[in-house]
Amino acid sequence: MRVLGMISGTSHDGIDVAVVDFEPAGSVLEGTVGHTASTPYAEELRARLIAALPPAPTTLAEVCELDTLIGQSFADAAAAAIAAGGPVDLIVSHGQTVFHWVRDAHALGTLQIGQPAWIAERTGVPVLSDVRIRDITAGGHGAPLVSVLDGLLLGGRAGGAAALNLGGIANMTVVRGDELRAYDIGPANALIDAVVTSRGLNARGFDEDGRIAAAGRVLPGLLEVLLHEPYYALPAPKSTGKELFHLGYVEQALAKAGPAGDADLVATLTELTVRTVAGDVRAAGVGALVVSGGGCRNPVIMDGLRAALPGVDVAPSDDYGAPSDDKEAIAFALIGWLSAHGLPGTVPGGTGARAARVLGTLTPGAGPLVLPAPLAEAPLSLVLTR
Numbered sequence: 001m002r003v004l005g006m007i008s009g010t011s012h013d014g015i016d017v018a019v020v021d022f023e024p025a026g027s028v029l030e031g032t033v034g035h036t037a038s039t040p041y042a043e044e045l046r047a048r049l050i051a052a053l054p055p056a057p058t059t060l061a062e063v064c065e066l067d068t069l070i071g072q073s074f075a076d077a078a079a080a081a082i083a084a085g086g087p088v089d090l091i092v093s094h095g096q097t098v099f100h101w102v103r104d105a106h107a108l109g110t111l112q113i114g115q116p117a118w119i120a121e122r123t124g125v126p127v128l129s130d131v132r133i134r135d136i137t138a139g140g141h142g143a144p145l146v147s148v149l150d151g152l153l154l155g156g157r158a159g160g161a162a163a164l165n166l167g168g169i170a171n172m173t174v175v176r177g178d179e180l181r182a183y184d185i186g187p188a189n190a191l192i193d194a195v196v197t198s199r200g201l202n203a204r205g206f207d208e209d210g211r212i213a214a215a216g217r218v219l220p221g222l223l224e225v226l227l228h229e230p231y232y233a234l235p236a237p238k239s240t241g242k243e244l245f246h247l248g249y250v251e252q253a254l255a256k257a258g259p260a261g262d263a264d265l266v267a268t269l270t271e272l273t274v275r276t277v278a279g280d281v282r283a284a285g286v287g288a289l290v291v292s293g294g295g296c297r298n299p300v301i302m303d304g305l306r307a308a309l310p311g312v313d314v315a316p317s318d319d320y321g322a323p324s325d326d327k328e329a330i331a332f333a334l335i336g337w338l339s340a341h342g343l344p345g346t347v348p349g350g351t352g353a354r355a356a357r358v359l360g361t362l363t364p365g366a367g368p369l370v371l372p373a374p375l376a377e378a379p380l381s382l383v384l385t386r
Contacts, residue, residue, distance in 0.1 A: 001372065003022065004018070004078060004088040004125075005017065005336060006077060006094060006329060007095075008070075010169050011193060012041070013046065014040035018034075020032065020033050020330055020333040021034060027377075028383055032386070033385070036326040049066060052098065054098075070096050071113075071116065074114045074118070074119050075118040075119045075121070078119050079123055089125070090126055091120075091125050092335060092336035094131060096112060097111070098113055100143070100240075102141075110143075114129075116129035127365070128335075128362055134359050135357055137357075138355060140354075141184075144165065144239075145335060145359075147347055147349075148331070148346060149331040154175040155175055160285070160286040161286050161287070162174045162288070163175070163317070164289055165328065166189065166291060166293035166296055166298075169185075169190060172185055174284045181236055182236075182237065183237045184239045185276055186229070186273075187269075188293065192207050195266060198247050199262055201262055206294070207270070209298065210299050214267075215263040215267075218268050219260055219264050223275070226269075227276075232276060237349075237350070270298070275308075281309055289312050289315070291315070291317065292317040296317075302314070321384030321386075343374075343375055346359065
């Protein structure tokens with residue numbers, strides 16, 4: 001079964017796609033990763049999206065328009081992926097998260113926009129969407145959903161391993177044999193990107209190759225203020241997002257610690273990511289850290305993690321068959337395959353739900369909606385190849 005996975009993550013900079021051809025082989029699920037790509041949002045659309053995100057006020061009219069415009073952008077990306085990578089049986093669209101409602105450490109709701117009907121109409125292929133909410137209704141956080149992929153990829157590694165995704169938010173899955181737990185650590189690139197964008201430090205809206213951070217110095221007083229964030233002390237499972245970690249959050253910290261130059265501010269926010277991630281990895285006591293997401297392309301973050309974690313093998317997820325830039329898109333393709341076969345797409349230890357759930361809502365394509373025969377048992381491991 002060929003599945004196209006699509007996502008725009010918490011960095012909200014564009015749409016990542018991955019076509020994966022899945023084939024069961026006994027207890028092993030084999031996945032051949034085909035076409036992958038990343039399509040940036042149009043500059044005007046990204047600006048409108050950023051302007052509408054919390055804590056900024058917005059209107060239902062703007063949410064409706066963004067839902068349509070992002071859905072159309074996903075439809076364009078899906079059509080391009082099919083043209084380049086060949087036909088698919090199912091599309092999984094995560095859409096764009098605009099709000100993740102957490103109160104008193106409990107997730108109560110989540111909103112991803114990007115109307116899937118535009119994708120189904122454009123491609124004629126059925127679309128699975130709205131994949132997080134079912135887990136939340138079962139008491140989970142709806143995140144990090146990539147943990148189902150991490151468990152299948154890393155479950156057999158001796159000594160345990162952790163999979164770290166460095167997107168806007170840093171999330172980690174810790175795998176020891178059949179045991180798995182996962183949660184959001186805190187900001188990875190979210191605060192850095194907010195500062196780079198607001199201060200106009202470059203046209204791309206992120207610290208490319210860590211150059212800005214490398215030119216600055218860490219400010220101990222500001223770092224101490226940032227590390228006092230109560231979220232870090234909450235027990236897992238837990239989830240967070242840009243509802244908490246946004247530009248206003250940085251400005252509040254600066255009001256307490258004093259002003260900071262551009263490079264020093266970015267260097268300090270980068271060190272915040274290194275400190276919070278490294279602390280949780282040490283607490284997990286694993287021998288390997290498998291890293292993906294945009295942050296793994298930042299040498300200041302990666303060098304900082306390696307220095308802070310002597311004795312831990314820190315490597316990109318590419319070494320495990322999951323290209324680091326495409327891992328989340330691959331994960332949602334996997335969730336699509338699981339849902340299509342009537343299998344849960346979550347692991348309770350990964351999200352905190354009472355039990356695993358089959359995820360998503362299906363929008364039919366051009367023809368009748370026909371699903372594969374349900375499978376009685378889920379695969380025990382996943383092998384990815386290119």
